[in-house]
Amino acid sequence: MQLKKLALSLALAGIALPAAHATNGYFQPGFSVKSVGMGGVGIAFPQDALAAAINPAGMVDIGNRLDFGVSAFEPKRDASLSSNATVYSPQAGQSFPIGGSYGGNDTKTFIIPEFGVNYMLNPTMSVGLSIYGNGGLNTGYSKIFPPFAPGTGVDLQQLFFAPSFAMKVNSSNSIGVSLNIVHQSFRANGLTNLCNAPVPGAPAGTTLSANPAACTDNGHADSNGVGVRIGWIGQLTPTLAVGATYQSETHMQGFDKYRGLFANAGQFNIPANFGIGLAWKATPAMTIAADIVRIDYGSIPAIANGMLPGQLGGQTNGPGFGWKSINVYKLGVAYQYNEALTLRAGWNHGDNPIDSSNILFNTLAPGVIKDHLTLGATYAIAKNMELSFDYVHAFGNSVTGQLPGNFGFTGTETLSMSQNVLGVTLGWKY
Template sequence: MKKSRILGIAVGATLAMGLSASAFATDGYQLIGIGQYAMGMAGAVVAAPDDPLSAAMSNPAGLALLTPQAAFSAEIFNPTRKTNFGFGETGSHSNVYGVPAIGWVAPAFGDGIVFGGGVYGTSGLGVNYIQSGVNGPAYNMRGNPPSPGFAPGTINAYSSITFMQMAPSLAMKVNSHLAVGASLNISAEQGSFVQSFTPNNNAFFAQQSPAYYVGGGLNLASPSWAYGVGATLGVLYKVNDMVTLGATYKTPIIFTPMTWQESGEVGPGNVQGGSGQYSGHLNYPQQIALGLAIRPIPQWLISVEGQWINWHATMNNFTIYGPWAGQSSVALPMHWTNQWVANIGTQYDLTNWLQVRAGYTYGSNPISNADTASNLLFPAVVQNAITFGATQKLGMGWKLTEAYMHAFANTITGPAGSSPFYGNQAPSATLAENSYGLQVGYDF
């Protein structure tokens, strides 16, 4: 009997696997900001970049206004994730992630032109759910032919996608009002995911049952690397000493495919997959951001920003190509919509060595309640976050920056009967987040 037949499972009828992208911040699975200045300002830095990290990532034109300097940021990201596969709520087993970043800026190629950039962890999402003691879909292999049914067992649901980016940048101060810049976004992503059901046949054998059950599902657990490239274009315009305007456009980042070598898979609709290579593209979306920075007085900065992220182009469906029976690919429907994000941040210079800041960000939810079951491994559903931060100028060019972010818990709940494992409860996903960061900077 072919293994693809043995792995046949009723999970497929409504299985809509999530990829994962270690649950980073509010904007889908994208960090609110890179570095602790940007985080303390709730990401509202397109019109007010202040260090190499916030400039190279959010608006490379800001590099042209900076003195030669370098910055290193380390962040502890702590998401809380819960889901209901239809058998009661369960929590994720992984909840602490590290997010490093390093950036620099220095003069280059003549007066008014600078070279800068950085290397960052830019985004990600992930869960690790194990729920035992449930009755899930499986095949009774003692039947002739094997018949679908239900058996006690364990749900395994795991996802991890991490994005890293290097962004060499050039910027130029055109005149006293205008600065422009561009970054080349050289990126790498690593992805793996599992959503499967494993029957506990020991329970049947202990009762001397003649039944033997086999489960299955998608199991692309081996981490796979992919590489991509895109660009960011930015502009800053200083209207006067009080008002500055900023704008950026980020092109899509087009990645090579992630690949997995597997002995067999089961896709949505119980589509059988044989032994061989499976692959899929996960590109990063294009984005547009507009910002306004105002200084009512020299020591007080207020920055607001609006952002559009084209998630629908990259997260509507994830298509897996491979040796599927009767077809070359299957589509896993996530159905993300485009996201609108509004950020506001403020900073005040209390003394000539101490700055304090705070911010708020709102992002529309790209995942609807109707698509909950398709995104249980993609719980990118938080919408509201607050941030706080401070910088101490220590002298001799050194400065220390700290930030804290809290994203308030949000839950989406799907319609009854849509559980991917046929549970009798409605599927749901909940996400809340905290992050704690420290950054060291040095002015040359």
């Protein structure tokens, strides 16, 4: 009963907390402090009760345990316009200079909780619950260039509740499934001029949004959805394990308050993703693990469509961020220094989902980071209790593109982002 109360309290807290700007697009590099300390690996190397967020098959290998942690994110996101950049004002009948640098960092630090609990039904079956933030997008520009208004920004939050079941098919193979019950929230501010912008070449009075009143400045809108993740782990040799996992596209209710912004009347589904991984016990004290993950951003119209895909904001094929699907490569090592201390390090490299042809709208979502260096450690503070830590440095990256001339711009824009993360988790084996 106490575990149920703790899980409920964390869930309510998680909904109330803001989400950070994640760094494999808008996905997190990993889904627990231990995993993140190794570059986000975990498909074939489960370490705690957040394993179901990566591969639910791993839950049967971790025993009875509870993990609770928090991570503090500090992203830096900026937009810089070339010195010759201008924008045309139909009202004034002339162009105005807009060159300069603009910081989208009105909120500088974000806190994201994580929680997991696992219970062994018998030596070959387990049930568990993992609660975690999938990722997020957040920008806030107190100073910004037209057509955006001061205070422009977005806030996307996603919280996963993932009950799981895992079992050992035999001594070498485990399978698992988790039901992903997702709550997400979204807010957009400062887009009035963009939503009401005339569409080049369209009949007079046609604006970029089919419903400008449901396009911006309507507070947070909520939606819910359900998906599933399945996985397998096979122990090929005493020192080598492999794994595979697949998460279905999560079909979400539309954001009704923003049915004039995103395609399909505000629908913002979570893309399918899948991956393979391996874990090699190189020595009794050292494990090396690697994962390759594919995130299918390109299948979600609200994410994948460009700024002028053929229909207006909110319609079936309405505008989006122009993101493409990406691959993510993760490599990590764990070294058991002694009975009490385990050290971790990792590298995470992801493709950049944003190309130079969709630069303007991605001022709201500059998810251009590619490379992450991660460090971590676990210290046993008692026989059945441990503290784990991680640090992530997401190296700065930028994308430069031509501002859209058909909307009255000249010049170029450069989007850049970097990020630091600190996390801590308390784990209890019961």
